[in-house]
Amino acid sequence: MFSSKLRIVVLFALAFSFNTLTTAQEAGTSPQSTPQPDNYVSHTSFKNRVFEIKYRDPEALVSAIRLLTSGFKGAQISANRVFKTITVRDFYDNILSIEEALKRLDTPEAPRPEIEFRMHVLIASNLAGGANQYPADLRDAIGQLQTTLSFKSYYLLTSIIQRAKDRPDYAPNIIQGEGIAQLSLPGENAPRDFNYHFQANSLTLNTSPAGVTTVQLGSFRFRLDGGDAGGRAVVSSDVGVRDGEKVVVGTAGLRDKALILVLTARLIK
Numbered sequence: 001m002f003s004s005k006l007r008i009v010v011l012f013a014l015a016f017s018f019n020t021l022t023t024a025q026e027a028g029t030s031p032q033s034t035p036q037p038d039n040y041v042s043h044t045s046f047k048n049r050v051f052e053i054k055y056r057d058p059e060a061l062v063s064a065i066r067l068l069t070s071g072f073k074g075a076q077i078s079a080n081r082v083f084k085t086i087t088v089r090d091f092y093d094n095i096l097s098i099e100e101a102l103k104r105l106d107t108p109e110a111p112r113p114e115i116e117f118r119m120h121v122l123i124a125s126n127l128a129g130g131a132n133q134y135p136a137d138l139r140d141a142i143g144q145l146q147t148t149l150s151f152k153s154y155y156l157l158t159s160i161i162q163r164a165k166d167r168p169d170y171a172p173n174i175i176q177g178e179g180i181a182q183l184s185l186p187g188e189n190a191p192r193d194f195n196y197h198f199q200a201n202s203l204t205l206n207t208s209p210a211g212v213t214t215v216q217l218g219s220f221r222f223r224l225d226g227g228d229a230g231g232r233a234v235v236s237s238d239v240g241v242r243d244g245e246k247v248v249v250g251t252a253g254l255r256d257k258a259l260i261l262v263l264t265a266r267l268i269k
Helices: 002-026 058-068 092-105 136-148
Strands: 046-052 076-080 085-091 114-125 153-165 175-183 192-200 202-207 213-225 232-242 246-254 257-268
Touching: 046 092, 058 076, 058 085, 058 092, 085 092, 114 136, 114 175, 114 213, 136 153, 136 246, 136 257, 153 175, 153 192, 213 246, 213 257, 232 246, 232 257
Parallel strands: none
Antiparallel strands: 046 085, 076 085, 114 153, 114 257, 175 192, 192 213, 202 213, 213 232, 246 257
16 A cells, blocks of 8 residues: 555656656756846936047046946946047936046146157178268267277168157057168178168156156167168167157167167157
8 A cells, every 4th residue: 555655656756847847848948947137237217428528538538437337237338539429328326427527537638749759770880991971960879889889880771750749558659660771881782772660659758856858668669671681680679768868779680780779859849
């Protein structure tokens, strides 16, 4: 008798499990699956607002005011540089806080001076014959090089002028350029073409307590290519140069010669 009752209970449990599994399969789910939460929730109290930006970079402003948003699911803030707008979807109180912050932050920037860079590209050589060829204002810099390097002659390949304004953040290729320059060296029958390219990824101004301004170039790189016969050289460095100062950025081997780069920075107010 007890055995018969136990058999009936077991059969009932098996039948119940089979029905549950069949129902779940028909619904396209497993018994253990749980409903996935909605990835986008729109709160009924959210408001929308588009702010027009007059003076500053909208994306930079969004970085400054993002903490003023509620952080509630579905709240959003985005910037558009083309239309110079910031769009906010959030609670009314948060939008008011953002509006007040933008009134304080979206103001005209203080006038920034232009910075004029002069890059003098020199080729140093030990070839006999010919005379040193470089501008008179490089005489002091060449004199310093002669005390540290063993080259006999210095020739100016080209001088490059660039102007830019500082940017406090990362600014890829804030200065950049390329070109071709020719130079006739002693012992060569014809001028040789040199291709050059330069760039920097940041440009900032720092002023010391004494009032001395230093121009900082981040990730500065200058490449010179003289072809198979002329060789290739690269000067790469972060550069700091004071207003009006001449700095030897670096030297690089160019077969039996050397590339030497002299940089001057001047503030134009």
